[in-house]
Amino acid sequence: MLxxxxxxxAYFAYHTLHGRHGLEARDALLERESALQFENQSLEAVRAKLSRDVALMRSDPPDPDFVEEIARDVLGFARPDDRIVAKPMPNG
Structure with a gap:
């Protein structure tokens, strides 16, 4: 009997630690939760920036500084009086 x-x-102690719902699985889920929370926060920051950008573009007329920023950064446009400095491409 003993x-x-x-x-x-021993059986229950093993499964308490290493089982499918054991302490090791709980630790792994907690680590994944913190990683997902970090990813969620970064996505919320991107969403807030995009919401701000959309609000600036929806105003009538659109914000001229924002339009110029898009023209320079996204489209690669420059004013005629701008000086452009080209960096050499790294070999690789």
Whole structure:
């Protein structure tokens, strides 16, 4: 009887630590939760920036500084009086 009780205790102790719903699985889920929370925060920051950009473009007329920023950064446009400095491409 004692051997049976020891065996059952060992069985349950093992599965408490290493089982599908054990402590190791809980630790892995907590790590994943923190990683997903970080990713969610970064996506919320991107969403807030995009919402700001959309609001600036929806105003009538659109914000001229924002339009110029898009023309320079996204489209690669420059004014005729701008000086452009080209960096050499790295070999690789």
């Amino acid at each position: 051997l049976l009780c020891l065996g059952l205790t």
